Structures are given as C-alpha cells and as structure tokens.
Amino acid sequence: MTQQKTFDHIHCDKCEKRGDSIFCCMQGDSLDELSDSKTCSIYRKGQVLFNEGGHPFGVYCVNKGKIKVSIVGDEGKEQIVRLAKDGDVLGYRSMLASERYNATATALEDSQVCFIPKDIFLSSLKKDSTLSVEVMKLLSTQLKAAEIKLTHLAQKPVRERLAETLLFLKETYGFEPGTDILSVQLSREEIANLVGTATETAIRLLSELNKENIIELMGKKIKITNIKALIRTANLSDY
Amino acid sequence: MTQQKTFDHIHCDKCEKRGDSIFCCMQGDSLDELSDSKTCSIYRKGQVLFNEGGHPFGVYCVNKGKIKVSIVGDEGKEQIVRLAKDGDVLGYRSMLASERYNATATALEDSQVCFIPKDIFLSSLKKDSTLSVEVMKLLSTQLKAAEIKLTHLAQKPVRERLAETLLFLKETYGFEPGTDILSVQLSREEIANLVGTATETAIRLLSELNKENIIELMGKKIKITNIKALIRTANLSDY
DNA sequence: CAAAATTGCTGATAAAAATCATGTTTGTTA
DNA sequence: TAACAAACATGATTTTTATCAGCAATTTTG
Numbered sequence: 318m319t320q321q322k323t324f325d326h327i328h329c330d331k332c333e334k335r336g337d338s339i340f341c342c343m344q345g346d347s348l349d350e351l352s353d354s355k356t357c358s359i360y361r362k363g364q365v366l367f368n369e370g371g372h373p374f375g376v377y378c379v380n381k382g383k384i385k386v387s388i389v390g391d392e393g394k395e396q397i398v399r400l401a402k403d404g405d406v407l408g409y410r411s412m413l414a415s416e417r418y419n420a421t422a423t424a425l426e427d428s429q430v431c432f433i434p435k436d437i438f439l440s441s442l443k444k445d446s447t448l449s450v451e452v453m454k455l456l457s458t459q460l461k462a463a464e465i466k467l468t469h470l471a472q473k474p475v476r477e478r479l480a481e482t483l484l485f486l487k488e489t490y491g492f493e494p495g496t497d498i499l500s501v502q503l504s505r506e507e508i509a510n511l512v513g514t515a516t517e518t519a520i521r522l523l524s525e526l527n528k529e530n531i532i533e534l535m536g537k538k539i540k541i542t543n544i545k546a547l548i549r550t551a552n553l554s555d556y
Numbered sequence: 557m558t559q560q561k562t563f564d565h566i567h568c569d570k571c572e573k574r575g576d577s578i579f580c581c582m583q584g585d586s587l588d589e590l591s592d593s594k595t596c597s598i599y600r601k602g603q604v605l606f607n608e609g610g611h612p613f614g615v616y617c618v619n620k621g622k623i624k625v626s627i628v629g630d631e632g633k634e635q636i637v638r639l640a641k642d643g644d645v646l647g648y649r650s651m652l653a654s655e656r657y658n659a660t661a662t663a664l665e666d667s668q669v670c671f672i673p674k675d676i677f678l679s680s681l682k683k684d685s686t687l688s689v690e691v692m693k694l695l696s697t698q699l700k701a702a703e704i705k706l707t708h709l710a711q712k713p714v715r716e717r718l719a720e721t722l723l724f725l726k727e728t729y730g731f732e733p734g735t736d737i738l739s740v741q742l743s744r745e746e747i748a749n750l751v752g753t754a755t756e757t758a759i760r761l762l763s764e765l766n767k768e769n770i771i772e773l774m775g776k777k778i779k780i781t782n783i784k785a786l787i788r789t790a791n792l793s794d795y
Numbered sequence: 796c797a798a799a800a801t802t803g804c805t806g807a808t809a810a811a812a813a814t815c816a817t818g819t820t821t822g823t824t825a
Numbered sequence: 826t827a828a829c830a831a832a833c834a835t836g837a838t839t840t841t842t843a844t845c846a847g848c849a850a851t852t853t854t855g
Contacts (some may be wrong), residue, residue: 388703391712398703399703413696416696416700446685449685453688461649464637464638465658467637467705467752468629470706471709471752472630472752513706514842515843517804517844518841714812754813756833
C-alpha cells in the first residue's frame with residue numbers, strides 16, 4: 318500500500334453528491350459520525366483503491382472522479398464490470414457478503430475518494446433502516462444491470478455492444494461541457510475490456526463508426542457525431 | 557393468470573428449507589405473520605410464476621422444485637440468468653427496486669411455491685433487521701455470481717462454459733440419489749440458453765464430451781462419468 | 796531531446812461459432 | 826397406433842471474431 322495523498326476533509330453534509338448517493342437520507346448525528354470517521358484521499362490515475370482477493374476494511378465513496386471496477390479472467394484478461402462516478406459507493410458488496418474483494422477498483426483519472434471504516438458503516442446500517450433500504454436498492458439496480466449486460470454479451474454482436482458501450486459512457490460520465498465529446502478517456506484496450514472483445518476488434522469497429530460519421534476519433538477523445546445512428550447501431554429494445 | 561392449484565399450507569416454522577433461506581433468522585410473531593399471510597401453490601412444469609414486464613405484488617419462495625429465471629434478448633432468444641431451488645426466494649429484486657420484473661420465472665418441473673404479499677414482506681423487512689441483512693447478503697452473492705458469469709461469457713470459449721454449466725447444474729441441483737446423473741432435465745435449447753450459445757453448438761459439444769467419456773448422454777438425462785476431466789475442461793481458476 | 800516503450804492501427808490468416816439444411820428420433824395426440 | 830410436431834443430431838457452409846504480424850504514432854523517461 319502506497320501512502321495516499323489526502324485532500325481537505327469535506328463534511329458529508331456539504332457534499333453535493335450525497336443527494337444522489339445511498340447516504341441521501343442520512344442526517345444529524347448519524348451523518349456526523351460517518352463524516353467524522355471518514356478519511357479523504359486522492360488517487361492518481363491508475364492507482365488502485367482495492368484489489369481482487371484483498372480484505373475489505375470499509376467502503377469507498379467517490380467524491381469526485383472516475384473509477385473502473387474490473388475482474389481479471391482466467392487467462393489474465395481484464396473485464397470491466399462497472400464504472401463509478403461522483404457519489405458512487407464501492408467495495409460494500411464484498412463487505413456485506415463477508416468475502417474478499419472479487420474485483421479490483423482503479424482510478425481512471427485523478428479522483429477524490431472518501432473511505433468509511435467497516436465498523437462505522439455497519440453500525441450506520443444497523444441504526445438507520447433507510448440506509449439499508451438504499452443499499453438494497455443499489456444492489457438491486459446493479460444486479461439488474463449485470464444480468465442485462467450478461468444477456469447482451471451472450472446474444473449481441475460486438476458492433477452492437479460497442480455502440481451500447483459508447484452510449485453507456487455518455488450516460489455515466491456525460492460530455493465535456495458544451496461539446497459532444499465523451500468526458501472519459503479510455504485506452505482502446507479498456508474500451509475492448511468493457512465491450513468484452515479483443516482490442517484489435519474494438520479498434521477496427523471504432524474506426525468503422527468513424528468512417529460512417531457516427532463518431533469522430535480525436536486521439537483518445539471520442540466525439541459522438543450522430544447519436545441517433547449510434548442508438549440504431551446499438552439496436553436496443555428500449556431507448 | 558390461470559388459477560393455481562394449491563398445496564397444503566405448511567407453516568414456515570416447519571419448513572425444512574427455511575434454515576438455508578433468507579428467512580433463517582426469523583422467529584415468533586414475525587414468522588407467524590409471514591406464514592399466515594402466504595399462499596402456497598403448485599406450478600406445473602412450464603408454468604410461469606411471473607413475467608418480464610409484470611408488476612411485482614410479492615415474493616416467491618420455492619418450497620420444493622426447480623425454477624429458471626430468464627431474460628428474453630432483443631432477437632427473442634432466451635438467456636437463463638439464474639436457477640432457483642428449494643429455499644430460494646424469487647422476485648424480490650424488482651420489488652425492492654420498485655420496478656417491473658426484468659426477468660421471467662418458469663418452473664422446470666412441478667414445483668411447490670409459496671407467495672408472500674408485498675406489504676407483509678416489506679413490513680417484515682422494516683421490523684426485522686436480520687432479514688435486511690440476509691437480503692443484502694443474497695443480493696451481494698447474486699451480484700458477484702452475475703459479474704463472474706459475465707466475465708466468463710466475455711472471455712471463455714463455449715466448450716469451457718458448457719463444462720462449467722454442467723458443474724453448476726451439479727452444484728445447484730445435485731445428482732439423482734445414488735447416481736452420477738444430474739437431477740435436472742433440461743432441453744438442449746435450455747442448456748444452450750444457460751451457456752449462452754446456439755442450440756446446435758451446445759448439442760455438438762455435448763456429444764463431443766460424450767465421445768470423450770467425460771459425460772454420458774441418456775436422452776435428456778446427463779451422467780457425469782469423469783468429473784475431474786469435466787473440471788479440467790471447464791478450466792476454472794478456483795475449484 | 797533522443798531512445799525506448801507503450802499504444803494505436805491495419806492487413807492477412809486462422810479459429811471459433813452461428814447459420815442453414817436435412818434427416819432422425821422422440822414424444823404427443825387425434 | 827398412425828400421423829404430426831417437437832426436439833435432437835450431424836454435415837456443410839458462412840459469418841464473425843480472435844490471433845498474429847508488422848508498422849506508425851504517441852507517450853514516457855533517462
């Protein structure tokens with residue numbers, strides 16, 4: 318474990334993102350206790366919050382940043398299973414199940430992340446039934462997302478999944494202000510590991526979408542030129 | 557909705573499978589209330605407990621039987637995302653998330669299933685914090701399973717996934733007593749929809765494993781002749 | 796800044812898996 | 826029980842995707 322750089326401790330009460338998080342309904346003393354016992358660290362791009370196989374000692378709450386959660390498959394290939402943004406909580410699943418982490422969380426860019434110790438989180442969970450409800454809702458949402466992703470992985474061709482992934486990146490992290498450029502910058506390999514395909518295939522299909530004027534590739538930046546066409550190529554039942 | 561045939565109401569207190577279920581820690585009045593308000597029905601093979609898109613009015617608890625939970629993909633192809641056995645609870649995810657069902661639950665054989673109305677389940681959740689904990693644990697376990705399945709779907713060849721599926725069927729439902737014959741009987745198409753492949757491919761690979769004396773095909777019954785070899789072909793990191 | 800390393804790109808090829816076609820077996824029911 | 830439908834099986838073919846190889850561009854670092 319490398320020593321983390323810390324940033325100014327922000328009281329959860331003042332955190333803008335709390336309203337969207339599982340801590341939305343907390344207040345008063347419970348929130349104070351939570352806030353007082355947390356530590357706030359900065360993770361540089363590429364730094365790991367926790368590692369597959371490690372023991373959970375608490376939960377991570379993203380104050381500002383972008384985090385990928387990934388599993389390393391049997392042949393050593395990374396599969397990105399989730400992406401976290403401001404207000405998202407990480408590492409609670411393994412803690413609740415009393416298991417080691419089954420995934421690794423890595424910062425995609427410099428991020429401010431708060432850490433809430435296990436005992437404080439668990440006691441909050443006991444005291445505050447609304448927190449339990451929020452946790453259950455979050456788990457439910459993520460389970461649904463995982464099952465749908467699993468279905469698409471089994472049934473949809475790579476091109477459709479790539480288009481879907483680009484739309485997902487837009488939903489999750491949005492555009493750079495005033496543009497149609499995705500505000501995450503992933504390597505081609507990371508995009509492939511999100512889609513579930515070989516890197517070369519992802520590259521090829523990206524430049525295909527580029528040639529079709531659906532997206533525009535600007536180095537690592539991706540501009541969505543024709544979102545309707547992108548939705549069409551994703552071939553989603555809803556949307 | 558077709559009228560369900562009911563079976564003799566069993567008090568949850570007497571249910572042998574309760575110990576392994578999320579209701580393991582419940583007792584006394586709470587359990588009585590749960591038990592008194594439930595209805596017990598028999599679902600014949602192929603009958604549907606609930607349908608993708610439907611509204612959840614309660615949770616289903618499998619007393620005895622085998623249930624598949626599946627999502628229909630965009631092209632109408634079924635993907636089996638989970639299997640339920642005695643003591644398993646179904647339909648709670650959508651209820652907790654206040655959403656419609658995102659999957660369909662179908663009986664794989666004649667099954668006895670109890671139904672607990674929404675309000676009773678939710679009030680039990682509020683009253684009994686151990687139940688919340690169990691629900692969170694269950695969701696956590698299922699989320700982990702889904703993320704691992706997703707990773708394997710993205711990275712492992714069909715043959716390995718098929719072997720893995722057969723081992724999973726053994727883990728879940730076990731053998732017919734005193735034999736090495738899987739106690740679930742699935743159609744080849746269902747096996748394919750569990751593995752995430754085309755039916756023909758599943759058939760071909762099954763008969764390949766048959767020729768290699770790893771399994772023995774006896775109509776719909778599957779005997780696992782050489783489990784070590786099956787584990788090897790599944791190529792699992794753990795195990 | 797130049798060298799080295801990583802990442803991105805493209806073509807050729809191989810492998811994996813899906814699809815199509817057709818026949819067989821099994822199960823259902825009139 | 827005959828006739829029909831559904832499920833199973835297998836071969837041939839096509840499509841999709843992965844792998845391999847070589848090179849260009851970008852980034853990192855001494």
